[in-house]
Amino acid sequence: MEKIAFIGTGVMGKNMALHLLKAGHEVVVYTRTKEKAVPLINEGAKWAETLGEAASFADVVITMIGYPQDVKEVYLEENGILDHARPDTIVIDMTTSSPSLAREIHKAASEKRIYSLDAPVSGGDIGAREARLAIMVGGDKEAFDKALSVFERMGSNVVYQGEAGAGQHTKMCNQITIASNMVGVCEAIAYAEASGLNPETVLKSISAGAAGSWSLSNLAPRILDENFEPGFYVKHFIKDMGIALEEAEAIQLKLPGLELAKKLYEELKDAGEENSGTHALYKLWKN
């Protein structure tokens, strides 16, 4: 059974690594703040003092970290993962990051006979906890096949999407869809309230039909409860939308809906809501 290095043990990473431990994998963890790794160490994970130590130990290196800049650093800089991983290691970036960077890492990895996959996820903290993540994978099919059993410990909808970068591109499709939908959901609730309707009764009429969506069923009720705790952070969503817009610009694709959503989310961030959940977008209509 593969030895796994898990880099990044935030809300998502911690739960994902836990499933690997429970499945019987040897797991070594490394993260910037050791405290965050303690729950995993208590469950039997080993602690690596350096990134290099983690990378050289493993058959499979998984990263689940913050921003593309972090991903770039951890893989490509001196003493990074690619400097230390052994040939035939499979490195898997599960962070939502840039498709272009995924291709860059894949190229650098290939030159060292290391396999590289980009495999961002969807499903949030609940999906991570219940091992029901959607995992969208790009890279060599051979590496995907080898890593499939590892993915299946963490997700219930694992799909190979194509060459390096395709996983990240697919995640961008996911975020593009969500972005405009969230605008629609928030505008509908704002309209319901402003026109004197009872928004809860409105949801009874519209949630099950053609207006229905995951966001309407799961986030609209939280909006009505004024519960803006993050399932997914505003700041991370802005990062994702930024990546998608950059990629779209590079291929001269106009995405006016996504542009509008990003602009609205930036207003929300400027209003001090960057650590709220994405459904806090509704507050723009409330203030």
Add this chain to the structure above:
Amino acid sequence: MEKIAFIGTGVMGKNMALHLLKAGHEVVVYTRTKEKAVPLINEGAKWAETLGEAASFADVVITMIGYPQDVKEVYLEENGILDHARPDTIVIDMTTSSPSLAREIHKAASEKRIYSLDAPVSGGDIGAREARLAIMVGGDKEAFDKALSVFERMGSNVVYQGEAGAGQHTKMCNQITIASNMVGVCEAIAYAEASGLNPETVLKSISAGAAGSWSLSNLAPRILDENFEPGFYVKHFIKDMGIALEEAEAIQLKLPGLELAKKLYEELKDAGEENSGTHALYKLWKN
């Protein structure tokens, strides 16, 4: 069992009236083009030569017609429904129309001791055929209770939303939600294709998760099949978005997502697609 006048026998109205006939109601039909009523007449409906003949016959008058201007004419002009309906008749406009007009009709009806309900539907031609429409009702609760058994012949999700206009306002919430979501769905597919992904494989990753929606599950596959037959017409959707924006403006509510969607749909209409289905919006990214 109530005698019912059914005004307007297009794709939606025809199927709705058929369920009332099958339930054993006496149904009289009137429509501008008699031809469209023939299938119902063949099933046992009576033909009324005038609107007044239909209205004076019935305990319940149902209208399912085109645009708010038609609704206004049919109810409020000389020799219209309110001129001919007997006191205690329940008149029900199931057209998607203006909340303000619904209140105006309600007021005029009340003065003649006629009950008025606004009860637009969602669920499209399939919902009408299978009697699984969502029906969103505004008006007097007493009239709603009396008409409930009639609604339940046509719909499976019948919800009383409040005073006159509340049904139409609720339908606007439905359309506001759909409008931005459709933009997101089309942009995601356009991005998938432009970035070299297989959009069908992308849908496998994203349809079941947080990006999931009725539109993504039902309309995205039609887009990929290049089947742009109308479930719901572009021209009618533009009408609905126009009503919602007018109402929002009247209460000084900004809906930038809806504004953008309407602008994009008008571009689509200008490109000759007014009689296509709403998912033809995707063509804006294809041309």
